[in-house]
Amino acid sequence: MDSNLLNTWERIKDSDIYHSFIKSPTAIISSAILLVIFFCSFFVEFVTPYNPFDPSSLSLMDAFTPPSWTDDGLAKFILGTDGQGRDMLSTILYGSRISLIVGFSAIIFSLILGVGLGLTAGFFGGKYEMIVMRLTDVQLTVPSILMALLVDGIARGLISREMHDEMAIYVLIFAIGISEWPQFARVSRAATLVEKNKDYVSASTIIGVSNLIIMFKHILPNILRPVLVIGTIGLALAIIAESTLSFLGVGVPPTTPSLGTLIRLGNDFLFSGEWWITFFPAIFLVILAFSINLLGDWMRDTLNPKLKK
Amino acid sequence: MSFLKIKNLSVDYPMRKETVNAAKNVNIQVNKGEILGLVGESGSGKSTVGNAIINLIDAPGKVSSGSVILGDLSIHEDPTNIIKYRGKKIGLIFQDPQTSLNPILTIGEQLIETIQTHLNLTREQAKNKSVDLLKEVGIKDAEKRFNNYPHQFSGGMRQRVVISLALCCEPELLIADEPTTALDVSIQSQILDLIRRLTKERNLAVILITHDMGVIAETTDRVAVMKNGNLVEIGNTKDVLTQPKKTYTKSLVSSVPPTNKKISRFVIIEKENKNDFQNNIKILNRWNKRQITHQNLIEIKNLSKSFDDNFFTENIKNSVKAVNNVSFEVKEGEAFGLVGESGSGKSTIAKLIVNLYQPSSGDIFFDNICVTKIKNKTEMMKFRKQIQMIFQDPYSSLNGRLKVKDIVAEPIRLHNPSITNSDLNDYIFDLLESVELSQKSAERYPHEFSGGQRQRISIARALATQPRLLVCDEPTSALDVSIQAQILNLLKDLQEQLNLTILFISHDLPVVRQMCDRIGVLKDGKLCEVTTTEDLFIKPRHEYTKELLRLMPKIESIFE
Numbered sequence: 001m002d003s004n005l006l007n008t009w010e011r012i013k014d015s016d017i018y019h020s021f022i023k024s025p026t027a028i029i030s031s032a033i034l035l036v037i038f039f040c041s042f043f044v045e046f047v048t049p050y051n052p053f054d055p056s057s058l059s060l061m062d063a064f065t066p067p068s069w070t071d072d073g074l075a076k077f078i079l080g081t082d083g084q085g086r087d088m089l090s091t092i093l094y095g096s097r098i099s100l101i102v103g104f105s106a107i108i109f110s111l112i113l114g115v116g117l118g119l120t121a122g123f124f125g126g127k128y129e130m131i132v133m134r135l136t137d138v139q140l141t142v143p144s145i146l147m148a149l150l151v152d153g154i155a156r157g158l159i160s161r162e163m164h165d166e167m168a169i170y171v172l173i174f175a176i177g178i179s180e181w182p183q184f185a186r187v188s189r190a191a192t193l194v195e196k197n198k199d200y201v202s203a204s205t206i207i208g209v210s211n212l213i214i215m216f217k218h219i220l221p222n223i224l225r226p227v228l229v230i231g232t233i234g235l236a237l238a239i240i241a242e243s244t245l246s247f248l249g250v251g252v253p254p255t256t257p258s259l260g261t262l263i264r265l266g267n268d269f270l271f272s273g274e275w276w277i278t279f280f281p282a283i284f285l286v287i288l289a290f291s292i293n294l295l296g297d298w299m300r301d302t303l304n305p306k307l308k309k
Numbered sequence: 310m311s312f313l314k315i316k317n318l319s320v321d322y323p324m325r326k327e328t329v330n331a332a333k334n335v336n337i338q339v340n341k342g343e344i345l346g347l348v349g350e351s352g353s354g355k356s357t358v359g360n361a362i363i364n365l366i367d368a369p370g371k372v373s374s375g376s377v378i379l380g381d382l383s384i385h386e387d388p389t390n391i392i393k394y395r396g397k398k399i400g401l402i403f404q405d406p407q408t409s410l411n412p413i414l415t416i417g418e419q420l421i422e423t424i425q426t427h428l429n430l431t432r433e434q435a436k437n438k439s440v441d442l443l444k445e446v447g448i449k450d451a452e453k454r455f456n457n458y459p460h461q462f463s464g465g466m467r468q469r470v471v472i473s474l475a476l477c478c479e480p481e482l483l484i485a486d487e488p489t490t491a492l493d494v495s496i497q498s499q500i501l502d503l504i505r506r507l508t509k510e511r512n513l514a515v516i517l518i519t520h521d522m523g524v525i526a527e528t529t530d531r532v533a534v535m536k537n538g539n540l541v542e543i544g545n546t547k548d549v550l551t552q553p554k555k556t557y558t559k560s561l562v563s564s565v566p567p568t569n570k571k572i573s574r575f576v577i578i579e580k581e582n583k584n585d586f587q588n589n590i591k592i593l594n595r596w597n598k599r600q601i602t603h604q605n606l607i608e609i610k611n612l613s614k615s616f617d618d619n620f621f622t623e624n625i626k627n628s629v630k631a632v633n634n635v636s637f638e639v640k641e642g643e644a645f646g647l648v649g650e651s652g653s654g655k656s657t658i659a660k661l662i663v664n665l666y667q668p669s670s671g672d673i674f675f676d677n678i679c680v681t682k683i684k685n686k687t688e689m690m691k692f693r694k695q696i697q698m699i700f701q702d703p704y705s706s707l708n709g710r711l712k713v714k715d716i717v718a719e720p721i722r723l724h725n726p727s728i729t730n731s732d733l734n735d736y737i738f739d740l741l742e743s744v745e746l747s748q749k750s751a752e753r754y755p756h757e758f759s760g761g762q763r764q765r766i767s768i769a770r771a772l773a774t775q776p777r778l779l780v781c782d783e784p785t786s787a788l789d790v791s792i793q794a795q796i797l798n799l800l801k802d803l804q805e806q807l808n809l810t811i812l813f814i815s816h817d818l819p820v821v822r823q824m825c826d827r828i829g830v831l832k833d834g835k836l837c838e839v840t841t842t843e844d845l846f847i848k849p850r851h852e853y854t855k856e857l858l859r860l861m862p863k864i865e866s867i868f869e
Binding site (some may be wrong): 016019072198199200202203204205206208209218221222 | 325363660663664665689690693694696697700701702705706707708709710711719720723724768770771773774
């Protein structure tokens with residue numbers, strides 16, 4: 001087993017992707033930043049000394065403490081506190097965990113939906129393909145924020161008020177996922193159209209392999225590269241979409257704030273001088289989205305043989 | 310005094326793991342008025358040498374040593390020299406006429422632009438000169454066609470335009486890199502005639518880079534043989550081809566399928582020395598061998614196929630009949646050849662037989678069962694098991710994401726669901742050894758293999774269902790001649806020992822002559838004639854067959 005792992009590692013080390021990664025400072029830096037953010041967000045209980053959602057640990061006396069390097073700052077609150085005395089750094093990390101969970105879930109949801117529809121549309125063709133592709137066209141005419149607002153509105157109408165806060169996160173995942181899937185459907189359909197005319201697919205057909213196995217065992221692994229690339233960039237978009245919706249007040253409730261919620265809450269204090277409450281979550285969001293985009297860019301350059309020098 | 314002298318030329322490509330020497334100490338001289346053939350297999354460095362002359366080596370490659378002297382000027386000493394020489398003193402013809410012309414400019418524009426870049430002529434003079442050139446390369450109505458776009462020309466005509474572009478500044482050296490590889494036989498011979506005529510008329514020095522020994526034999530005065538970046542042999546074409554001094558040249562010449570006789574096996578020189586040329590077909594123990602009954606295995610009746618699935622134009626007028634009323638039959642145990650130029654519908658027939666396409670009309674009978682009417686799934690599986698296909702392109706015919714053992718295992722598992730894992734492994738090993746691959750190959754991925762080895766994997770996969778009919782769609786046209794010889798030998802061995810029936814599709818007449826017992830000639834979707842191989846080559850009846858036979862490059866022409 002160990003030697004197997006070692007072999008795999010050797011193969012990875014020998015691959016072009018690894019070497020291109022080693023030679024690209026952007027890729028290294030952005031993935032390092034992302035690793036730190038992911039680690040701190042998912043293991044936030046072990047990283048931060050405060051739990052901003054435990055009211056007993058909060059003290060209103062600490063409210064509106066500026067960052068530690070300013071004159072009035074306290075060393076124990078590095079990035080200061082908000083109006084309820086919550087430590088900003090801890091709150092941001094808790095918030096980013098929610099943002100990341102929503103972002104990942106939404107992108108996985110739209111990836112499964114989009115690739116599933118695109119793959120089958122490209123493979124079977126005919127009327128089914130036409131219907132699916134026109135559906136993506138219709139979907140693309142509706143701005144994703146509007147779509148998400150619409151879904152949220154419908155959800156509010158269907159779900160009772162008490163349930164809503166609990167369900168909010170799922171509604172959000174669905175709303176963002178449903179507005180992102182056309183990208184995946186288009187890319188995977190285009191790639192499927194190329195792959196299905198290759199001889200290895202014909203060979204499998206001649207052997208007698210069923211369509212389902214051809215699609216998922218043979219074509220799917222071969223179209224994953226472009227899907228992966230737009231998936232990374234889509235992740236950044238999903239996180240931003242989540243923040244936008246939360247900022248607009250239709251996202252996750254303030255009791256479990258995400259980055260967008262934090263920015264909205266801090267926005268109220270912006271003109272009264274407490275700039276840090278909105279500034280730090282915002283800059284955190286920018287760094288997060290930027291790093292994901294840089295990594296996605298690098299992946300696109302590496303995985304696309306046409307761009308190779 | 311030679312016109313072009315290449316002295317100790319070396320070209321290196323520093324890669325991540327090692328430096329690849331694409332050319333090593335190559336010495337070649339070319340005189341005016343002669344055609345030097347540069348021949349070798351893929352990766353031999355023949356194109357590298359051609360590109361090095363005009364300094365078109367792509368980064369990271371570079372000329373690491375040596376010099377190229379044109380007339381009395383050393384080209385590589387001063388990089389600015391080459392700009393003046395490229396296009397002006399040295400003309401270039403590339404392989405693919407589709408991509409070497411700019412599709413959005415008329416050919417007239419492209420000619421005038423090139424002429425005015427290098428020669429000090431007015432637009433009117435340049436235009437007159439271009440029209441003359443077009444006439445010279447054999448384009449009719451040159452004045453009218455002057456304002457046409459490249460897509461309005463056929464492949465052969467386009468290659469003529471490319472030649473006129475290469476000639477427009479009166480170069481003294483012409484480098485033609487596989488100028489006819491993308492063209493059909495009939496057009497190939499016209500283009501080669503043109504190059505030969507121009508060489509004499511304009512007293513050009515020509516370097517003709519090609520992999521085709523037939524073209525070399527018929528066109529060139531001298532030939533240089535290259536292998537792995539080294540110059541193996543250089544001399545008069547006749548001497549090199551009839552009395553090769555080096556083993557490699559010998560093996561290269563012996564791998565070329567002769568056009569005037571049928572041989573039982575190609576002589577593989579490296580293998581003879583190893584003393585184990587009897588192929589050990591291990592799969593024989595498992596093979597459910599059938600007696601050859603000499604009955605019709607495949608019967609095709611009035612088969613037609615047209616492609617008219619266009620959404621907007623549903624009228625029949627626009628549809629192209631790829632296959633038009635074709636009837637023939639293949640007897641069990643024989644090798645039947647289908648020959649035709651590109652667009653003759655030969656691949657379409659193959660795909661119809663293996664049931665990848667549905668025919669527009671007509672019937673295909675396999676073992677007296679009408680294939681096109683099978684609806685039942687188990688019936689279909691039975692049929693699938695009996696016909697397998699080998700494809701032209703060894704790179705796209707294997708799924709790059711699967712290991713070789715998984716590729717070969719797929720058909721076995723599908724048709725014997727109850728097979729145990731250890732038996733499956735043995736079966737895979739037997740198959741791989743039958744196609745002369747090692748057991749270790751099973752654990753590797755397709756990209757670790759060369760084209761010839763991939764084709765062997767393809768054959769192993771096709772044999773895994775124990776088919777009765779093997780459809781080979783140009784199985785060797787993407788391979789080098791020596792590899793082609795090995796694959797053809799393998800196919801012959803397999804056919805004899807396993808009693809396979811083979812439908813062999815190719816554009817390459819010499820190859821078909823070696824492989825097939827009977828041959829059908831296709832043109833524009835119609836069958837011209839079907840007859841035995843010997844009859845076809847000795848007394849062809851149809852005009853088109855005669856034309857094809859007359860035009861095919863013959864390596865034997867040099868022996869006469």
